[in-house]
Amino acid sequence: TLLRCVGMLSKPDLANRQGGAGPSLPTPGAQEIGRHAFRLALIPHDGGWQEAWPQAETFDLPPRALPGPGAQGPLPAVASFFTLSGLILTSLKPAEDGRGLILRGWAAQDGQARLSTVLPLRRAARCRMDESELEALVLQDGGMSIPVRASEVLTLRLE
Secondary structure (H helix, E strand, O other), X not given: OOOOOOOEOOOOOOOOOOXXXXXXXXXXXXXXXXXXXXXXXXXXXXXXXHHHHHHHXXXXXXXXXXXXXXXOOOOOOOOOOXXXXXXXXXXXXXXXXXXXXXXXXXXXXXXXXXEEEOOOOOXXXXXXXXXXXXXXXXXXXXXXXXXXXXXXXXXXXXX
């Protein structure tokens, strides 16, 4: 499904189900009327989806950064703030309580998620989805390595 457009939040008169899945409210904004453009790629490959994943990641749009106000600091002129492997980045945002950043990602397979950064990290912790901390993580040389299971969602607090 490239675009899912509905006119009602739920309908009680469906042929395949009795009763609605929620309130029968009109949702005119969910019609998505107009022109839409999509990019689609097919990746022929041998083996399972794990072999095609690196090619699919190159097709995905990378995060875009916008310039902010200039400031003097200890960072190099050119660098990646984060280098991540073994985990597909799904979110990077300020923590809800204002203490650091929350990095969230999805593990495609069992292994090690590795994160390195040029930022001066003083603390990192594994968290639940609600950002409450589970355990402190050991930082080594500006990074960390965390065991992950296939399909696991990993949430980290970085301070």
